[in-house]
Amino acid sequence: MVARIFNVRNKENLIGKYFLFLSLSCFINCAQFTFADIQNNSSPDTLALIGYKVITSENYIYSYKNKLVKLGLTDNFETRKGYLLNMVQDEILIRQAYESGLDKTVESQNELKRIQVQELLNAFSDKHISTKINITDNELKDLFVKVNTKIKVRHLYASSKEEADRLYNQLLDGKTFVELAQNIFQDQELKETGGLIGYITIDEMDPDFERAAYALKVGEISKPVKTVRGYSIIKVEDKISNPFVTQSEYLKAYDKLKAFARKRVYEELTKEFSQSLSAKLNIQFDEKNVSLLYEYIKHGFIGASVENSFNVSEYDLDKIFVTSAMGSWNIKRATNELNTISEKQKKWIRTEENLKDFIAGLINREYILQKAKKEKLDELTSYKENVRENFDSYLLSIVENKIIEKIKIPGDSVKAFYAGNLKLFASSPEIKLSSILLDDKIISDSIKVMLVSGVDFALLAGKYSIQKIPAERGGDIGYYKKDELENFGDEIFRLKKDEWIGPLSFEGKYLFIKCTGYKQSSVKSLEESYGEIERWLANAKWYKEKDKYVDSLKEKIETKIFFDKLTKIKI
Incomplete structure (x- = not known):
């Protein structure tokens, strides 16, 4: 009964159980030991040895407990054994990545710098933001009610506050959602239904959209709500509360509810901190040059080659774009800073307002990084371990992707799997x-x-x-x-x-x-299911190919696993 935020009834989950155990994977912290220590197995805490690295019971328990909850696994010896094997495989592949020099490439070094920045920001947040999180039982009970309440919503989208205000005033003047949606949405269904999204529940929409929607009564219309995509004006058409929820179910879901609530509160506190910091730094934009840089972005200036057809003069690049307590940035500096974010993040810059938000965030980031270094957060052991763990994870993904690229799934295999597993595709x-x-x-x-x-x-x-x-x-x-x-x-x-x-x-x-x-139950067609099946089969084959590759590496990497110690671990 606990809604989709916990993925207990997710369609992919049911089907994915076919390959559930294959999906076990984790990235671990491994301590350094001398060769003599390893050979003598001096520590009773040692579960596995991979060359000069060791997996300890502490490493194992932390990761294993998280996976048990996340994947819904039953704790038994076979599950423990399989999980430890996956940890060992990952360490072997990570070691191979280093020995192959994958850590030395330009791309990897750039990723390492990104990880170092992100982990320093995380360390700052842990010290200055996370400590302020306080979740009450009443807040958890309110969240539980919302998790078990579906609301039917429609919305009107606007890319700017001015456009959103104009739409809102038109609604107040008697225009309908259906009338206004005709000129807003490109999606034909949203045009025809007046922006109808349908029934939603917790964690299916932008948090600010969700918060505003759940606060409305049936029939009420919100004022413009700012989201990561722009602005939405929301109308709630219906609310359905589950009458079968019980106190015992609340208690079963308590830990997951609390974790989700902490995540949401953390996001809200981070947003408030960012807004407060922007005001403190007195960030001021030159609106003309904001428009100029936004035009450059629309024409592919950021990340584009010098051959780009949209020419940018040195004169324009020198124009002051933004000033703050951190100093002035011209368009060239702003562009260089924007090039430090991912391509995925750049795609969120859809309006001039988005652009200003991003630049303000980058200025805030510069301030936080300077403050974090003054506080010597980059010298913390936890910071260094997190950097190494995340960089190891990145290198592991490179090796794994090289294996994936070689996998091809024949069409006959897809058809055979579909024919033999029709129940998996039935609603x-x-x-x-x-x-x-x-x-x-x-x-x-x-x-x-x-x-x-x-x-x-x-x-x-x-x-x-x-x-x-x-x-x-x-x-x-x-x-x-x-x-x-x-x-x-x-x-x-x-x-x-x-x-x-x-x-x-x-x-x-x-x-x-x-x-x-x-x-009544219905079965998805082969055409509708083809892509999913192809991914599942590729996933299964990938693990077999991974096993083969790891076995070939074991010849040059001394590995020893102490399975008997798994029975003595208390989870």
Whole structure:
């Protein structure tokens, strides 16, 4: 019942179980030992030796526990053994990357610099931001309610605040979402439906979009909301709360809820810190030159070769773009700084406002890095370990990608897998329900008597149900799959259309359920599934090829694994 943020019902998860164990992989911190130490196996904490490196039980337990939760694995000896083997394989490939000189390439050295910067920023955040995070039980309970509430939303998109304000005023003047969407969206479906997104839940949209949407009542329209893409004006069309949530389910989800809540609070605190720092540094832009640089970006100036058809004069490059307490940046400096971000990040620069946000962020970054170095955060052992771990992960990905590039999946293999595993491509049947939720046994007994005597279910739901929004819709709570109905799944799915059951009793509440319809299971076609199958088969073959390659490397890298010690580890 815990929604998609925890991926417990993600379609990819169900199908992906076919290759679940193959997906185990991790990047570890390995301590340095002398050759004599390794040969003598002087430490009882040692689980594996790879040349001069060692995997300790501390390394193993930290990574293994995280994977158990993330992948939903059962802890047993075979799982522990398989995970340790994957850790050893990764270390062998990382060592091969170093011996092949992959760490010395221009690309790798640039990536190392990027990692060093990012980890220094992370160290600063850990010291100055993360310590301020405080999550209360009430906040977690509120999050749990939202996780179990779907909202139906539509929106209008604008790239700038001015455009968003204009659209909002038109809505106030009586224009409809459908009318305005015609001139906003390129997507035909969004044009025709008035920007209808459909039902969403927690962690499916931009956090600011989500926060604004969940704060609205049904029928309400938000003021322009700034997101990473621009601005959205949001309207909530419907809300459906799951009536089957229980206290025990909340307790089961508690740790994951808390981790997600910490992530969201951290993001919000980081944004607030950034805004405060920008004000402190008094960042001021020359609007004319912002427009000029934005035009350069649109024409491919950033990262482009000198042969680019859009010519940029030295005169323009010298123009002051932004001033702050950190000094002045001309267009050339701003361009050079923008070239330090990834191509993926550059694609988010879609408006002049985006450009200013990015540059302000880069100025903030420069200030933070200077402050972090003054505080000697780059001398911390944890910082150095994180840099090395992330750089090792990067080198590992290079080696793995070289293996992947050689893999080809024949079309016949895709067809054969599809034909032999049709159940993997079938959607689950769904039942449409109406509910009456009560917290009083006497009223519950009376409702049952009235239902038996033929009183309309929708009428009673509207009058007595303690769930306000479903009550307004005659009890309608939408479609559910069997696994979303907890212990009541089998019983409810035996209902025929227009049949009801109840009261179902749990945790002091009483629930009546009526079936109002069904959606039958359907199977995706081979054409719809082809790309997914190709990726899965390539993934499976990749692990076999990886095993072969690692085995060939073991001839020159002395490796020893102490599987017997896994039984003594406490997880």
